[in-house]
Amino acid sequence: MKDVRVRTRFAPSPTGYMHVGNLRTALYAYLTARANNGDFLLRIEDTDQNRQVEGAIDIIYNTLRETGLLWDEGPDCGGPVGPYVQSERKPIYKKYAEELIEKGAAYYCFCTKERLEELNNLQKAAGQITKYDGHCASIPLEEAKARVAAGEAYVIRQRIPKTGVAGFDDINFGHIEVDVSTLDDQVLLKADGMPTYNFANVVDDHLMNINPVIRGTEYLSSAPKYNLLYAAFGWEVPDYVHCPPVMKDATHKLSKRNGDASYEDLVEMGYLTDAILNYIALLGWSPGNEQEIFSLEEMVKIFTVERINKSPSIFDIEKLRFINGEYIRRLSAEAFAEKAMPWVDKAVKGSCNKKLLIELLQQRCEILGDIPEQVDFIDALPEYDTELFTSKKMKTDPETAKAALNLLVPVLQGVEIFTVENVHAAIFNLIEKEGVKNGYMLWPLRVAITGKQFTPGGGIELAVVLGKDETLKRIGVALKKLGA
RNA sequence: GGCCCGAUGGUCAAGAGGUCAAGACACCGCCCUUUCACGGCGGUAUCCCGGGUUCAAGUCCCGGUCGGGUCACCA
Numbered sequence: 001m002k003d004v005r006v007r008t009r010f011a012p013s014p015t016g017y018m019h020v021g022n023l024r025t026a027l028y029a030y031l032t033a034r035a036n037n038g039d040f041l042l043r044i045e046d047t048d049q050n051r052q053v054e055g056a057i058d059i060i061y062n063t064l065r066e067t068g069l070l071w072d073e074g075p076d077c078g079g080p081v082g083p084y085v086q087s088e089r090k091p092i093y094k095k096y097a098e099e100l101i102e103k104g105a106a107y108y109c110f111c112t113k114e115r116l117e118e119l120n121n122l123q124k125a126a127g128q129i130t131k132y133d134g135h136c137a138s139i140p141l142e143e144a145k146a147r148v149a150a151g152e153a154y155v156i157r158q159r160i161p162k163t164g165v166a167g168f169d170d171i172n173f174g175h176i177e178v179d180v181s182t183l184d185d186q187v188l189l190k191a192d193g194m195p196t197y198n199f200a201n202v203v204d205d206h207l208m209n210i211n212p213v214i215r216g217t218e219y220l221s222s223a224p225k226y227n228l229l230y231a232a233f234g235w236e237v238p239d240y241v242h243c244p245p246v247m248k249d250a251t252h253k254l255s256k257r258n259g260d261a262s263y264e265d266l267v268e269m270g271y272l273t274d275a276i277l278n279y280i281a282l283l284g285w286s287p288g289n290e291q292e293i294f295s296l297e298e299m300v301k302i303f304t305v306e307r308i309n310k311s312p313s314i315f316d317i318e319k320l321r322f323i324n325g326e327y328i329r330r331l332s333a334e335a336f337a338e339k340a341m342p343w344v345d346k347a348v349k350g351s352c353n354k355k356l357l358i359e360l361l362q363q364r365c366e367i368l369g370d371i372p373e374q375v376d377f378i379d380a381l382p383e384y385d386t387e388l389f390t391s392k393k394m395k396t397d398p399e400t401a402k403a404a405l406n407l408l409v410p411v412l413q414g415v416e417i418f419t420v421e422n423v424h425a426a427i428f429n430l431i432e433k434e435g436v437k438n439g440y441m442l443w444p445l446r447v448a449i450t451g452k453q454f455t456p457g458g459g460i461e462l463a464v465v466l467g468k469d470e471t472l473k474r475i476g477v478a479l480k481k482l483g484a
Numbered sequence: 485g486g487c488c489c490g491a492u493g494g495u496c497a498a499g500a501g502g503u504c505a506a507g508a509c510a511c512c513g514c515c516c517u518u519u520c521a522c523g524g525c526g527g528u529a530u531c532c533c534g535g536g537u538u539c540a541a542g543u544c545c546c547g548g549u550c551g552g553g554u555c556a557c558c559a
Contacts (some may be wrong), residue, residue: 013559048558113557120556129486129555155557173489182487182555190557197559221488221554244490244552251551279496282508286497290507309490309497312552316495319509329522364521374520394518427518442518454520461518 001171001239001305006038007210010064010071011201013045014056017262018063020254020315021216021246024280028243029214030069031281031303041208042074044085045201047194063263067277068296081208086200093195096203096233097156097188101141105232106188108144109136109157131184132157156189158198158229166224170240171212172310178224186225198222202229205238212239212305241305244312246283254315266320270343270369275324282319284309293326325366336362340371347372350379353465356420360457360465377450378466381474384451386481394439401444402482405475407434408445412475418468423460448478 008029012022033040042064046052057075064071073079083089100106109132116132123130136144137159148154160166160183167177188199195203205213220242230237248254256262261269266276278293286309287294287302294302328336337358344354344361357375365371376382389401396404411430415422431441445459449471455462463471 011559015559045559051558109557116557127485131555157557176488178487184555187557192557194557196557201559216553217489218553218559224488242489247552253552282496284496288498290498292496292508311490313497314495316509319496322509325522366521391519438518440518446519450519452519456520458518458520 002211004211005209006033006036006212007041007208008033008038008212008214009041009043009205009208009210010069011043011045011204011215012060013048013051014053014060015048015051016053016056016059017256017264018059019256019260019262020266020280023063023067023263023277024246024283025214025216025243026064026069027067027277027281028241028285028303028305028308031299032212032214032241032305033072034300035303039072040069041079041210042071042084043204043208044075045197046085046087047190047197047200049087049192049194059264066267066273067263086204087194089200089204090193090195092207093189093200093203094193097195097199100158100188100229100232101156103232104159105229106156106158107137107141108139108148108154109185109187110139110144110147110152110154111135129182132186134185137185153191155187155191157185158188158225160185160225160228166228168223168227168237168240170220170223170242171305172308173220173242176220176223178221183225183228186222198225199229202226206230206233206235210238212241214241214243214305217242217244241308243308244284244310246280247312247314249314253312260315261317270367270371271320271324272327272339272368275327276320278327279320279323283315284313293323293330321366328362328365328367331362333359333362340365340368343368343371344375347375348378352378352467352470356461357456357465360461364456374456377452377455381449381477382451384447388447388451388453389444389482391439391443394443395437396440396443398482400440401447402479404436404441404444405448405479405482408441409472409475409479412463412468412472415468418464418471420461420464423463427460444478445475449474 010026010029012018030040032038044057044060061076071077073081073084075084097106101108115135119133120130136157161180164180165177166180166183167175169175186198187196189195223240227237246254248258248260252258254260263276267273274295277296281299282292285303285307288307331339337355340358340361341354344358348354361371361374364374386398390397407430408427411426412423415426427441431438442459446455446462449459449462449466457465466474
């Protein structure tokens with residue numbers, strides 16, 4: 001990289017949700033800035049008036065704040081090179097576009113949409129690449145200016161050289177070069193006076209001293225055109241880092257339009273913010289060693305753009321689940337309780353020992369969204385078949401279960417205060433007295449009070465979660481089922 | 485279709501000419517265990533194909549195949 005102050009930016013357009021690929025690009029830009037003691041900027045690219053989505057900017061702010069990708073300069077906090085919203089920079093682009101015209105690197109174009117569409121159709125029909133035919137490129141500047149002055153609608157187009165090659169250098173992809181004949185005289189300034197992305201990003205990245213420029217590979221093929229612009233202005237080109245897309249599968253990009261999860265969706269499903277960030281960091285980047293779990297701070301220490309992969313990677317929710325589970329298990333009991341409580345409260349309306357329940361849950365959840373299914377037996381005992389009492393491994397069946405439960409009832413009744421310690425002591429005392437295996441008593445107990453094959457805890461813990469009365473009531477139900 | 489980019493197990497990936505190609509997820513088996521899970525141990529599975537260069541190629545070159553991107557007054 002160049003020996004200049006590192007300043008990166010995240011430059012989303014406010015068109016809705018924050019998708020995972022976007023968030024990853026923001027993360028890489030953030031990490032690059034922090035790792036080099038540089039600046040991280042937020043710039044809103046709202047030059048397409050028609051695509052604005054209400055509330056989209058708030059989603060961007062919220063997501064970045066929640067994930068801890070805090071910016072040093074941006075629309076809300078300002079900074080030395082503002083404004084940071086492109087629509088507020090309109091006059092700047094006009095000035096620079098006109099400068100390009102004076103330099104001969106751009107020209108006024110008066111072609112109507114109809115003409116362009118027709119041209120486009122013709123070219124497509126002929127199997128050619130679609131590009132502007134240069135119809136207005138040769139209009140004498142004075143004449144063009146007069147038409148502009150007369151109020152005629154116009155756009156400003158980049159004048160691509162007739163011959164030669166254009167190229168650029170990417171830190172990971174290396175030097176990429178194309179023949180200028182493949183390049184289009186792209187629109188720089190639209191009829192409404194707004195710049196296109198192609199122009200705005202060049203002007204802004206230069207004016208905001210961005211280096212390196214970090215963005216998606218969708219810009220790989222237009223980068224040569226951007227460098228032509230830098231050259232026309234006489235500006236130094238920045239370092240580039242292009243990041244490959246995040247895929248849904250081998251052939252489709254991850255996108256909300258296909259119903260794929262956005263950052264917000266993942267949070268709603270019960271994934272932890274830090275885990276999401278950790279996982280997406282690993283999608284297309286690796287630290288080069290075997291570490292997989294790291295905090296934002298740790299990532300800052302080990303991140304380098306050189307280790308970003310060049311090929312697309314597929315978003316694997318299974319791996320995210322695993323990492324999320326790791327995060328959940330590493331949470332302090334208090335922190336987990338805080339996160340889990342809303343989920344438990346929502347899933348359990350009646351009363352029970354939620355503190356203990358949550359303790360159990362921390363070891364058995366990969367995502368918070370696992371909670372409802374784990375605790376669905378608490379409010380109401382599910383319907384179950386007595387065959388559930390049969391366990392080959394525990395050597396139990398409905399008959400032994402009936403016997404065990406009958407033994408258990410008086411013992412549990414004798415436990416004054418239902419704590420894990422007390423219930424455990426009482427039951428194990430019974431087990432010893434009867435000379436049976438643990439499972440002989442405990443399997444029937446667990447089945448009787450939960451009606452489920454898999455539960456978040458063992459019979460003792462769950463009896464305490466449910467409480468003495470409810471436990472005895474459910475054992476009574478089981479005994480009745482077993483024909484006692 | 486033209487141009488650009490990419491390609492290591494099912495997935496994420498390490499590897500940057502020279503040990504039997506790391507590790508993780510998932511999957512399978514075993515152990516632990518009052519279920520499941522956690523944890524521990526072990527296992528199956530990969531260099532897209534074809535040519536070259538080299539004593540030696542997953543690593544370099546060429547071609548092909550496949551995949552992605554781009555070809556808007558969207559970003």
